[in-house]
Amino acid sequence: MTTPDAPSPGAAPDATAERRLHPMSWLFVLVQQLKQFVLPLVALLVFGRGDRNELWPLIGVAVLVVLSLWQYFTYRYGVAGDRLVVRSGLFERSLRVIPFARIHNVALQQSALHRVFGVAEVRLESAGGSKPEAQMRVLKLEDALALEALVRHRGATAMESSSEPESTTLLALPFGEIVRLGLVSNRGLVVVAAAFAAIVQISQRAVMDTFRSVGKWLFGFAGEHHFGLTQYVVSALALVLFAILVLRGFSILLALLQYHGFRLSEIGRRLTVERGLLARWRTSASRRRIQAWTLTEGTLHRLLKRRSLDVDTAVAEEHQQQRALRELAPIATPAHCDALIEHLLPRAGWTQLDWRELPASNWWRLVLPTIPVVIAITIAASWRFGAWGLLALAWLPSAAFAAHRRARRMAYAANAEIVAVREGWWTRHWRFAELDKLQALQLTRSPLDRRCGTATLHLDTSGAGALSPPLRMRFLPHEDALALYASLSRTLARRPLRW
Structure with missing residues (x-):
């Protein structure tokens, strides 16, 4: 995908004229639908032999083509003042009016096929609802960038903007950093495990036969060369090391495909991330939509002197979180992560927080x-x-x-702007949020808490994903928990929720 400083986004879409999707949009809708129906179509083609059953896959594809063309000819969008208007359907017509101020996240995605035709898929998402406010598959790249710029100007201020704010690069990942990201990630292991599980579901006997054949060959080779216990141990360690190297190499390859050209930029009050080698992915969200922050440091991170910085944005559904702005710094030095936090939260005093350790006796x-x-x-x-x-x-x-x-590292901190917790030992994390983004407080005491004189304080924010660590303070002395709960409650009651 082209970066913002290469093809200009151009002028905003005409406010008076309705616009169609790209003339080739039906092809991309067809491809997306074929992905959903490919297994039934293949099953009909393979098992539906005899009589006229072989025609059913072709009939099914023809129906999908008609539906794709139908969507192209009946889909319109246009701009009316400070809102986007989307019309679709012919017999059952739909009119959707989306205020720009409601749009929290703008995601542009380009697969390799998108890049060939110079188009992009656009998703406009809000903090509510089970699906995007609008999903345009597909627009010309210039129109997609113009629509993103229009949301950026009017979504925050609901006014026309005569000049484009200057884009500032906050983080760019060179090749060496992406290699480090592949080393610290487990993407290769996850993909291999998923592929193995899929193969087992398809043909468990073939997998077992393969393992038996490989095992017979290995033990036969060892028997021919009269391996002793030492040789067996060394061979096993060598195989494990080889497997680790292969998986890490695969993880590096996946990191290059996903994060090549990673760039975090700031345009006005909006953050934009773009990345990808073959398929390009670009998403942007207003800074005020960030609800919580997570700083992570694993064992390999520490060896390489790196950390990762993620955020939760105000997107309700978990599957939307996968497309939302999430990774501000997939990998960076601790100093760079701290600098990013200080820049984006200038009043939080992140590096000057007074951390209060929790009792290690728990x-x-x-x-x-x-x-x-x-x-x-x-x-x-x-x-x-x-x-x-x-x-x-x-x-x-x-x-x-x-x-x-782990108990010795547990601590919390709070000031007039943010509240933060830290936990972990092998894998460490810092979880924090602005006080203005807290939606609820909950103080709980289990029977064990009552026996030990402690309590747990849960802090809820919007947009937390399933993989995000909880924002909670465990093993707080009961008096400290009550005092902190009362203090935060007064702050929440006095200050409005910003999201």
Whole structure:
């Protein structure tokens, strides 16, 4: 996809004239529909032999072509003042009026086929609803960029803007940083595991036969060369190392495909991210739509002296979060992440926060959920392998040590602008939000909390995804929890919610 400084977005769409989609939009609608119906069509083609059943796949494709053309000829959009007007349908007509101020996220996506035709798919999303406010498949790239600029000008101010604000690059990832991102991510393992699960669902016998053949060959090779115990151990370690290298290499390849040309830019009060090698993806959202922040640091992050910075935006549905502005810094140095936070939250005083550590004496409560699992595994392993199964109990000291380290890192901080928590040991995270973005407070006490004189304070914001760590303060002394709850409640009652 072309960057904003290459083809100019051009003038905004004409406010008086309705516009069609791109003349080739029916082709992209057809491709999208074929993705949904490809399995039934292939099943009809493969198993529907005899008589006239072989014609059904062709009839199905023909119907999809007609529907795609129908959508092109009956879809119109135009601009009326400070809102977008979308008309669709012929017999059952639909008129949708979308105020620009309601649009929270603008996503432009280009696959390789999109780039060939110079078009883009546009999604306009809000914080409510189960689907985008408008989904235009597809527009000319110039029209898509012009529509994005129109939302940027009128969505925030609801007024015409005569000049385009200057774009400032906040973060760009060179090739070396993308390689580091591939190293710290598990994308390769996730894709391989998903592919393996799909293959097992299709043909479990073929997978088992393959494993038997490979195992027979490996043990046969080892038997021919008279491997001893040492050689077996070294060979197993070599295979594990080879598998790790292959998966990390695959992760680097996926990172290059997804994050090539990554650029985080700021235009006025709006943030824009674009990335991708073959398929280009571009999304933008107003800074005020950011609800919560997550700073992450895994073990490999620390070895490479890097962190990741993600945000939750005001998009309600989880599947929309995948398209929403989420990764501000997929990977960056700690100093660069702190600088980004300081720039985007200038009044928060992020680097000057006064962190209050929680009592480390509660470490044993972190290991409690692990004990029943380890006991169950030990019983199952002892029943299967005898006394050797007791080795599973060795996990308990390791879990206790990790819990102790986690408890020592748990802390929280709060000032007049933000509230933040930090947790984790192997994988560490900092989770924080502006006070103006908090929607609800909840103070809970379990029987164990009452026994230990502690409480948990939950802080809710909009747009939190399933993978985002919770914004909560565990093991707070009860008096401190009540005082913090009262203080935050007064602040929430006095200040309006901004989202």
